Structure formats: structure tokens, C-alpha cells
Amino acid sequence: MAFEDIIGHDRQKRFLKFFLENKNIPHSFLFCGQEGIGKKKTAREFVRHLFCQTGNACGTCRPCVKLDRGSHPDLVIIENERSIGIDDSRMISKEISEHPFESEKRVIIIDNAETMTTEAANALLKTIEEPPPYNHFFIITSSERDIPMTIRSRCMRVPFSLLSAAQLEHYFRSKKNIDPKKASLLSSISFGSIGSGLFWLNEEHFSLRLKLAAIISGRSDGFVASSSVAEMASLTDRTAAMYLAFLLSYFRDLFVTHETGDMSLIVNTDLVDELNTAKYETEWVERSIKRIQESIRVMRYNVNRWLTFENLLIQITGNR
Numbered sequence: 001m002a003f004e005d006i007i008g009h010d011r012q013k014r015f016l017k018f019f020l021e022n023k024n025i026p027h028s029f030l031f032c033g034q035e036g037i038g039k040k041k042t043a044r045e046f047v048r049h050l051f052c053q054t055g056n057a058c059g060t061c062r063p064c065v066k067l068d069r070g071s072h073p074d075l076v077i078i079e080n081e082r083s084i085g086i087d088d089s090r091m092i093s094k095e096i097s098e099h100p101f102e103s104e105k106r107v108i109i110i111d112n113a114e115t116m117t118t119e120a121a122n123a124l125l126k127t128i129e130e131p132p133p134y135n136h137f138f139i140i141t142s143s144e145r146d147i148p149m150t151i152r153s154r155c156m157r158v159p160f161s162l163l164s165a166a167q168l169e170h171y172f173r174s175k176k177n178i179d180p181k182k183a184s185l186l187s188s189i190s191f192g193s194i195g196s197g198l199f200w201l202n203e204e205h206f207s208l209r210l211k212l213a214a215i216i217s218g219r220s221d222g223f224v225a226s227s228s229v230a231e232m233a234s235l236t237d238r239t240a241a242m243y244l245a246f247l248l249s250y251f252r253d254l255f256v257t258h259e260t261g262d263m264s265l266i267v268n269t270d271l272v273d274e275l276n277t278a279k280y281e282t283e284w285v286e287r288s289i290k291r292i293q294e295s296i297r298v299m300r301y302n303v304n305r306w307l308t309f310e311n312l313l314i315q316i317t318g319n320r
């Protein structure tokens, strides 16, 4: 693993290397950008360079080996999916008050930082306002606007952009040995995110996507299948978000083909038959897009995911 092995983000990598080479590293970074594009990977690579005895992330010295095993005591990673609470913040405050155990530096990576409670964010703010000199923070988020301005203003902001379809295709072909046809499809349906591509690479996820398409296109009976498909699709926040994003892309494909008749513009290139068979009114497509967007919005709160998803499917298929 090296910076070069991380796909894309050349400017961001150059920027970070500059700090490593000059040994003048900001106390707090804010890495922002869509989920699954390599933010945490880049932060981890930075830490490997920082802790490595040769400074080059050699992979063989003691700190490198410990980092690769995930057992380096001076790297603290907080990555709760649902909520980062006051206990996490207290743990960080306690940790950083002591001298690092083995390195000259300690790094604290806070992933999904947008899930911090207000209490936790306030405690973190106190910590990063005056951190002991050997501590460095990487605050990582896919939703920058949910990070309090008071924290953002104290961080060196590093925005990460989406990867191009060509970069994604290259990744799936060269790193995952995927055949060209599938790699091209994955790069199309992943919207610039390797994480999304890996999600769809999972066969269960991919087959549920096809089942959803069958329901929407009327090829299978939505009323019978909706409940079980909705249950599986909404198992976690992440799966619900992914399948809702798929539904949105499917209806945008319908909209585009209906408006322009140009099939080369569609994203879900494997679903051309489904997109073509459905008989529908433009109004139904527009209404469905609004309903999906509304579901995406309410899923951000603690709603019953299964019920929300099932309702959405019933509304879409019942009002064709």
C-alpha cells in the first residue's frame, strides 16, 4: 500500500505529502466528500508515512507492521455508524492528555463525524482548540454541513471529489479482476464511489437490485414482493441509502429515455429491457422521484426503515 495505490485524488495526496516532507503538520484535518471514495484510506496512508521509521511507509518496520495489523497504540479510530457520543469524546480527551506510547505522535481518526451528538461535538471542540502538541486529528465526513462551524473553522479542510467513471473502471479491472463488461456497468452505477461499486459487487446486493427493478417495471407483483424486498433492502442505514439511490437512478433513467428516447444516456445499462417494457405516464415518473427523495430525506431521522421502504414501494407500484 502506498499513496500511489489509492485511486485518484492526486491533488489531495500531493497536498498531504507536502506536510509530511516539511514535518509541519496541522493539528486537525477535515476530510470531506462522498462516502466510499477513499478519504479514510488516505488518512490511514498518511499515518503510515508519519509513523514509519523510514518515513516512507516501508511496510516492514515495527510501526508499519503494527499499523497493518491494526494494533498500533498511537492510532485511535472512532467509526461508529449511527452515533458518536459523549463517551467517545471523553475517551479521546483522556487519551490525548497522555504522551503517545510508541511514536512521537498520536493520530485520532474520527470517521462518520457527522454522527457526533452536540454534546460530543462540544467536547471535541474543547479538545481540538488546545490539543497537546503531539496529537493530530483527522475528522472525516460525507456530510460536511452537519459538522459544527466551530469545529470546521479549526481544521485544515481537504475536500475529496468523486472519482471519474474511467478511474472506477480501471480500479475494478486492475485491482478486482472484474471482466470489462461488468467493470463498465459498476463504474456507471457507482456514481464516482468505489465504496458503492464494492457494494454492488456483492452478489446478494446485486440480485436484490434486480428484484427491485422487476417490481418497479411490473415484471413481478409488487404487492406480493414489496414487503420482503423492502425488509432486506432496509436492513441497515447503509443498505437503505444504497437501494434508495438505485431507485432514484432508475426513475431518472426512465425520465431521460422517455424525454429524449436516447438509451445511451441511461445509467443502469443492464436494465434496458426493464426500462423499455414498463408502460407509464411521465407524471408517474415525476411523482415517484419526489416520493423517493422524500424517503431519502426521512431516512436521515430515526424512522422505521422497513416500513418507510415498504410504503414507498406500494405507493410507487400502486399508482402507476
Ligand SMILES: [Zn+2]
Binding pocket: 051, 052, 053, 054, 055, 056, 057, 058, 059, 060, 061, 062, 063, 064
Ligand atoms: Zn515502515
